[in-house]
Amino acid sequence: MNYTTTEDSEAAHLCEIYDDDGNSSYEDFIAEREYGVAHDERHYKLNKKAKVGTKIVCAGPKCNNRFVKKSYQQCFCCTRHKDQFWNRREAHFGYRKPI
Structure with missing residues (x-):
């Protein structure tokens, strides 16, 4: 099954391959990513509003690590999750959309 998409990414091609086996589809991939981005944004907003201490x-993707906020700008447990969060949003929206 071939999908006509404007997105020419490796992920889109992998989804087309998996769809032939009946495991996944491009629409499922996009829906899951959209849900993940919205979920992460919710945590990000809550973390920004939280008080120090x-x-x-x-707010990182698929990270449920609980920690104490040490500074007013802290939203992530590590820099790796910060980078993953912003890269995932950019991949989903196509640009760095402000929250």
Whole structure:
């Protein structure tokens, strides 16, 4: 099954390959990524509003690490998750959309 897409990415091609086996589809991939981005944004907004010294959940993709907020700008448990969060949003929206 071939999908006509404007996105010519490796992920799109992999989804087409998996769809031939009946495991996944491009629409499922996009829907899951959209849900993930919205979920991460919710945590990001909550973490930005939280006071220093409160326990928060990391806003990184698929990270449920709980930690104490040490500075006013901290939203992630590590820099790797910060980079993953912003890269995932950029891949989804096509640009660095402000929150």
